[in-house]
Amino acid sequence: MERLATLYIDKESHKFSAAHYTIFSATERERLHGHNFSVSAMIAAPMGDNGFAADYNVYKRRIKGLCDELDEYMVLPGHSPYQSVVEDGDNYRVSFNGEDMWFLRSDTLVLPIVNSTVEEFAHYLLRRMLEESAGEALAELEICVASGPGQKGSARWSAMDEGIA
Numbered sequence: 662m663e664r665l666a667t668l669y670i671d672k673e674s675h676k677f678s679a680a681h682y683t684i685f686s687a688t689e690r691e692r693l694h695g696h697n698f699s700v701s702a703m704i705a706a707p708m709g710d711n712g713f714a715a716d717y718n719v720y721k722r723r724i725k726g727l728c729d730e731l732d733e734y735m736v737l738p739g740h741s742p743y744q745s746v747v748e749d750g751d752n753y754r755v756s757f758n759g760e761d762m763w764f765l766r767s768d769t770l771v772l773p774i775v776n777s778t779v780e781e782f783a784h785y786l787l788r789r790m791l792e793e794s795a796g797e798a799l800a801e802l803e804i805c806v807a808s809g810p811g812q813k814g815s816a817r818w819s820a821m822d823e824g825i826a
């Protein structure tokens with residue numbers, strides 16, 4: 662029977678500062694504010710003959726790289742059903758509930774997510790990690806994103822069902 666091992670990566674340096682607002686409905690959203698989001702991971706992989714399952718330094722580098730991509734940006738969901746994001750010169754014009762907001766494009770990331778929530782960030786980062794880990798012998802991968810102490814969301818992939826939860 663194959664032996665699996667689980668690695669946990671929870672580093673203080675795996676974080677990104679981002680501005681966002683959560684959208685609750687077509688008419689209700691938070692005010693613009695920021696968080697120091699932190700990212701951790703659980704990786705399950707088969708044990709190798711050499712006594713390790715996967716080199717966690719490889720995954721640490723990937724997580725750090727993804728955090729750096731998001732660091733110090735205004736993060737907008739590109740797939741929200743409630744707001745539109747349109748390029749307008751150097752800015753993005755964002756329309757929500759009859760109001761327009763402009764954000765400098767160079768300060769802003771429009772991500773393929775439906776809301777700027779910890780769970781959507783977790784799903785986005787999970788997809789990116791799976792892309793970067795393609796072809797590797799992983800059994801499970803879970804990414805957890807916290808917006809502060811005691812509040813976090815996660816997304817999990819399993820090779821058993823090839824599903825994302």
Ligand SMILES: Nc1nc2c(c(=O)[nH]1)N=C([C@H](O)[C@H](O)COP(=O)(O)OP(=O)(O)OP(=O)(O)O)CN2
Binds near residue numbers: 778
């Ligand atoms: N399911 C989710 N619900 C909420 C999310 C989220 O990402 N997923 N995010 C928010 C807010 O953006 C954010 O968490 C603000 O939280 P808030 O509690 O108002 O402020 P703090 O982070 O400072 O937490 P304190 O408990 O007040 O210290 C809301 N819901």
